[in-house]
Amino acid sequence: MKIATYNVNGINARLPILLRWLDEAKPDVACLQELKAPQEKIPEAAVRAAGYGAAWHGQKGWNGVAILVRGGEPEDVRRDLSGEPDDAQSRYIEATVRGIRVGCLYLPNGNPLPGPKFDYKLRWLDRLATRAAELLDEGGAVVLAGDYNVIPTDLDVYNPARWVNDALFQPEVREAFRRLVDSGWADAVRSLHPTERIYTFYDYFRNAFGRNAGLRIDHLLLSPALAPRLSAVGVDRDVRGWEKSSDHVPTWIEIADA
Numbered sequence: 001m002k003i004a005t006y007n008v009n010g011i012n013a014r015l016p017i018l019l020r021w022l023d024e025a026k027p028d029v030a031c032l033q034e035l036k037a038p039q040e041k042i043p044e045a046a047v048r049a050a051g052y053g054a055a056w057h058g059q060k061g062w063n064g065v066a067i068l069v070r071g072g073e074p075e076d077v078r079r080d081l082s083g084e085p086d087d088a089q090s091r092y093i094e095a096t097v098r099g100i101r102v103g104c105l106y107l108p109n110g111n112p113l114p115g116p117k118f119d120y121k122l123r124w125l126d127r128l129a130t131r132a133a134e135l136l137d138e139g140g141a142v143v144l145a146g147d148y149n150v151i152p153t154d155l156d157v158y159n160p161a162r163w164v165n166d167a168l169f170q171p172e173v174r175e176a177f178r179r180l181v182d183s184g185w186a187d188a189v190r191s192l193h194p195t196e197r198i199y200t201f202y203d204y205f206r207n208a209f210g211r212n213a214g215l216r217i218d219h220l221l222l223s224p225a226l227a228p229r230l231s232a233v234g235v236d237r238d239v240r241g242w243e244k245s246s247d248h249v250p251t252w253i254e255i256a257d258a
Contacts, residue, residue, distance in 0.1 A: 001098065002026070004252035005145040005218050007033040007106070007201075011064070015043055017245050022050050025236055027252060028070045029097050031104035031145040035064025035090075042066075055079075059090035065104045065146070067095050074102075083127040091124070092131075099258070100226065101135060105146035110167030118167050121149070125176040129183070135223065136184050141258070142223035144185070147248065149217055150177045152187070155197060156216035168217060186227035188220040188253045193233065200251050202240050209240050218251045229256045 004027040008014045011032065022030065030052070035042065038060040047054055053073035058064045067074045074095030081092045094103040105128065110121030128144075135142045151169045154160045163169040181187055189198055199214025208214065222230060232254040240249045 001028045001100070001255045001257075002252055003029040003031070003100075003102070003143055003145065003220065003255060004250050005031040005033070005104070005147070005220060006250040007147040007218065007246060007248035009034050009246035009248065010036040011066075012037055012041065012043060014244065014246055015046060017239070017242055019046065019050050020242070021236065021239055021250060022052065022068075025250065025252070026070065027068075027250075029100075029102055030068040030250075031102065032066040032068065033064070033104070033106035033147045035059075035066060036061060037064055055093060055095050057090045057093040059088075063090045063106055065090060065093045065106050067093055067097070067102055067104050069097050072097070081124070081127040081131050083130060084123065092128075099141060100255070101140055101142040103131070103135070103142065103144040103146075105144065105148070107147065107149045109149050110170075110173065113167045113170065118170075121167060122172060122176065125173070125180075129176070129180050132180060132185065132221075133183065139225060140223065141226040141229075143220055143226060143253075145220040147217060148177065148219050150174065150219070151215055151217055152177050152219075155195070156199075158197075158199070158211075158213040158215070163215075168215070181221065184224055185221040186224075186230070188222055188230055188233050189216065189251070191222075191227065191230060191233070198235060199249075200235055201248050204247055218248060220251065220253050222253075226255065229258065230254075231256045
């Protein structure tokens with residue numbers, strides 16, 4: 001089973017890119033972030049024509065997440081995180097796909113800092129940690145996939161000094177991510193590639209892609225029941241070079257049958 005995460009950076013603007021990638025990569029599950037579209041503007045018909053059922057959580061102009069399932073439908077869909085009932089931002093969706101619980105998330109960027117956006121990011125990380133603990137207590141096979149907007153370590157950024165004042169690289173943010181992983185989750189990329197520089201995001205400016213000046217901010221965390229089934233992990237780096245592509249690249253794992 002191939003599970004991927006991909007921040008599409010506007011599903012309508014990048015629809016040809018998304019459909020081409022789905023056709024070439026054929027993920028069984030695709031977690032999408034930053035749809036930037038309300039429910040009524042989501043191109044569901046085109047995605048279904050490509051062979052994917054989906055659960056959507058859209059928002060006008062910003063955010064938005066989705067779980068796509070090749071040849072099937074997500075089941076038992078949840079579209080929020082508890083802890084902040086007035087939060088109207090569409091950043092989390094969760095569903096069961098062929099026995100695996102899939103959480104798709106788009107964690108807040110947090111810039112500029114200090115300020116309310118950074119405070120919201122820290123609260124959101126706490127809310128995610130609460131839900132992650134609940135999922136661990138349930139003991140099932142779970143993956144939490146998405147754009148975390150967290151650079152976990154110096155190995156995950158081309159030039160650490162360039163990012164010391166950015167919300168993605170703040171000590172509080174990195175520590176929150178470390179605590180999440182240490183609570184029982186396996187970082188899929190680091191499980192199989194502990195020392196390799198692997199990037200999932202390349203800025204549009206300063207020829208970042210051409211210089212391989214990237215960041216690893218898209219992560220797939222696996223529960224103890226799922227981690228032993230991890231057989232492969234990778235990034236579809238070439239997608240970043242396609243015309244009018246997202247600034248993120250698809251990141252994927254392969255899971256062996258139980």
